[in-house]
Amino acid sequence: MTEKFIINLHILIPALENLASEARQRYTWFPNAEGDMSSFVEDVNGVFDDALVTYALEDNQIIYDRKVTEALHELDDAVMPVDEFRGPEEIINDPLMRVVREKAARVLELIKTSKREGNTVEFWHDGEPER
Amino acid sequence: MPLSAAMSDDLQQLRVDHAALRMQVALLKLELAYDRAVKAEARAAAADPFEEMLTVSAGLSLIEGVMRGAENITQSAAEDHLHNFTQQMRVAFGLHVLLPDEPYLPVFLKQREIEFLTTLGKIFDRVDSAPWPLAEKHFLHHSPMRLEFKALTPGQSLFGQIETRLESETLRHAQRLSQGLDRKRQQAIGLRKYVWRTRGDAKVRTAHAANDGKIFEWRNPPASGHPGDDFGCRCRAEPLLDGAGDPYFEPVDAVQVAGLGKVIFEIIRRVAAKRAAREAAERAARDAARKPKPPPPSKPAPGDIFKRPKDVPENWRQAPSNKGEGTKFVDPKNKNNDVRIQKGNPDSIWENQRRDYVRWQRNGRYLDKNGKPSVDRAETHIPLDQFIFKPELFK
Numbered sequence: 376m377t378e379k380f381i382i383n384l385h386i387l388i389p390a391l392e393n394l395a396s397e398a399r400q401r402y403t404w405f406p407n408a409e410g411d412m413s414s415f416v417e418d419v420n421g422v423f424d425d426a427l428v429t430y431a432l433e434d435n436q437i438i439y440d441r442k443v444t445e446a447l448h449e450l451d452d453a454v455m456p457v458d459e460f461r462g463p464e465e466i467i468n469d470p471l472m473r474v475v476r477e478k479a480a481r482v483l484e485l486i487k488t489s490k491r492e493g494n495t496v497e498f499w500h501d502g503e504p505e506r
Numbered sequence: 507m508p509l510s511a512a513m514s515d516d517l518q519q520l521r522v523d524h525a526a527l528r529m530q531v532a533l534l535k536l537e538l539a540y541d542r543a544v545k546a547e548a549r550a551a552a553a554d555p556f557e558e559m560l561t562v563s564a565g566l567s568l569i570e571g572v573m574r575g576a577e578n579i580t581q582s583a584a585e586d587h588l589h590n591f592t593q594q595m596r597v598a599f600g601l602h603v604l605l606p607d608e609p610y611l612p613v614f615l616k617q618r619e620i621e622f623l624t625t626l627g628k629i630f631d632r633v634d635s636a637p638w639p640l641a642e643k644h645f646l647h648h649s650p651m652r653l654e655f656k657a658l659t660p661g662q663s664l665f666g667q668i669e670t671r672l673e674s675e676t677l678r679h680a681q682r683l684s685q686g687l688d689r690k691r692q693q694a695i696g697l698r699k700y701v702w703r704t705r706g707d708a709k710v711r712t713a714h715a716a717n718d719g720k721i722f723e724w725r726n727p728p729a730s731g732h733p734g735d736d737f738g739c740r741c742r743a744e745p746l747l748d749g750a751g752d753p754y755f756e757p758v759d760a761v762q763v764a765g766l767g768k769v770i771f772e773i774i775r776r777v778a779a780k781r782a783a784r785e786a787a788e789r790a791a792r793d794a795a796r797k798p799k800p801p802p803p804s805k806p807a808p809g810d811i812f813k814r815p816k817d818v819p820e821n822w823r824q825a826p827s828n829k830g831e832g833t834k835f836v837d838p839k840n841k842n843n844d845v846r847i848q849k850g851n852p853d854s855i856w857e858n859q860r861r862d863y864v865r866w867q868r869n870g871r872y873l874d875k876n877g878k879p880s881v882d883r884a885e886t887h888i889p890l891d892q893f894i895f896k897p898e899l900f901k
Contacts, residue, residue, distance in 0.1 A: 381842060383870040405855055412856055412883040416829050416848065417865075423828035425867060427841055451828075459829055462853040499842070502869045502879070 380431040380496040382438060384505065387428065388483075390421030394450070395479035397467060404463035415466045416459045423451065436496050439489040446485050450478040573623060580619040583680040584611070587687045594745055610690060618686065622679040678738065685734025688743045689724065699723050700743035702733060714741050721746060812847040812862070817895040842870040843900050847890060862890040868899055 393399045393413055403413040413421075423429040428447055431438055438444045453474045457466065466472060498505040692700060702717040704710040710718075713730045718741075722728050733741035812833040814824065822835040827846050837843035850861040865872060865886055871879040872886040877896045880886050 381870070383842070386870070410882070410884060412887070414851075414854060414856065414859055416832075416851065417859075419829040420827050420832070420846065420848070420865075424834060424844075424846060425865070425870075425872075427870075429828060430841055454829065460851050460853065463855050465853075499870050502842075502871045 378434075380434065380436045381427055381499050382431060382496050383426045383500075384498050385501045386421050387426035388486075390418045390426065391479050391483050391486075393418045394422065394454075395476055395483055397472075397476060400463070400467050404467070414463065415457065419454050419459075422447075431496050437493045438496050439486055439494055440492045443482060443485045443489055446478065446482045450475070450482055453478045576619050576623045579676060579679065580615050580622065580683065583683045584615055584687065586680075587684045587691075590684075591687070591691050608691075608694065610694075614686065614690060615683075618679070618683050621682075622675070625675050625679070681740055682734055685732075685739070685742065688734075688745075689732060692743065692745050693724055697745050698725070699746045701746050702728075702741060703744050704741045710741075711736070711739075714739065717741070811849060812890075815845060815847070815864075815893060815895050817897050818845055819897065819900075837900060840869070843868055845895065856887070858884065858887045858889060864888045864890055864893040866893075866895075873899075 390413075393403050400415075403411045404415070428438065429451075432444070432447060432451065436444075438447060453471070457469060457471050457475060459466070461469075688700075699721050702714075702720050702722060704714050704718045706718070714733075714736070717728055717730060720728075722732070722743075724732070727735070730736060733739060733743045811826075811831055814820075814822075814835060818835050819837075821838055822845075823838055824833060824835055826832065827834050827848065832846055832848040834844050834846040845864060845866040847862065847864050848859075850859060850863065852860055854860045865888070867873065868877075868879070872881070874880040874882070874885040875888045875892055875894070877899050
């Protein structure tokens, strides 16, 4: 039986939003009123490990559509050279993060307008298949 | 194979043809304007102020045609250079490098364009007679470029007088532009050195032939100056990356960077270094598999940083996490069940991320240390020494 690849949207979208915005990074990567706690490592692992994007990409699955899939590959390339073992301020100010923010914002923008042409994965939200 | 040889001859030829085509268009515009101006001149002989205005208009139209032609040729040559440059980078480093952010480019191109226009003006200046003195005067008063245009002898062939010179000046302009952009773009991505390449024909001057194949630094030019500094020089600077002979600088994944020319080189370095580390680990693993008694690795492979926590099923697949030196254990039947252990970051702002911690999921929902689904991020970052796996949750 062909394996069905799942993408956890409730993890993917917030993690992408954090990676796409310096303002979000300054909020969630530092102590804040809502206790919304994250970091560069957690947001990257949120997208690629916990939302299960890596498995789908490695298996050449189409996530939403080809443009979104390509943009996720580019985001994966962009996060690779960023040194994560630093404080949040230093990571945010790293010029490489400008690239990461641009790539993540691009993914979000493409997701918003995607018509899911050619999509081969199943989207889940909060432990349930998307309805 | 030298890069200069690797550069496509077809592309080079295309660039020359393209520039020549645009020059022909400019020439046609010149001729049309010239004809109109000659007729206007004849009518202006009647000293009709209106006809005089027409003469001025025709002269300006001609000059504007030349200016547009110069601008088109300059833009076209710059676009061709960008194409050739990215080809060069791909051949040299196996990388697709985009240079969308070039703040120096508009000023640089405008300077070159003005130089080209000035040269064109001098060509026209050498042609005798001045049938459009008003046009010239008008232009000199209104143009910041002060293009001297003393026009042509009525009835004399425009092409016959200036075609040869115009062609050679156009090609020389495209050549100088490419040489200048070699320097700008190589330095913009952090390349410090280049290899001097001549055209290798009999026209190469002795001093430049002596430089052929030698490596020079951009900040420390040879006595002859950089390629293109001497008048009429046709030599080129071939990009050179420090460590280009290193096997890990062989083709790697495409790296596309928008808006950050200055950091591209750093990305290349880091990507190459990480690739090298990964390949070294893979080689070590392959060697280890072949040898009956492998030596113990000095450092664990990325996916083996953490041992399998007690009670995590043996069939859960072990792999490195995407970022931050971590190990994850994944349920082969349902990838939404996993345990991810991350190395602590002493510089983290969060106390529970400064030491090694665990995040685990059941059906894609994060769990607290008691195995209950939770959206509280603090609760779902569990210190490794407090983590107890509960196999009953996954039955």
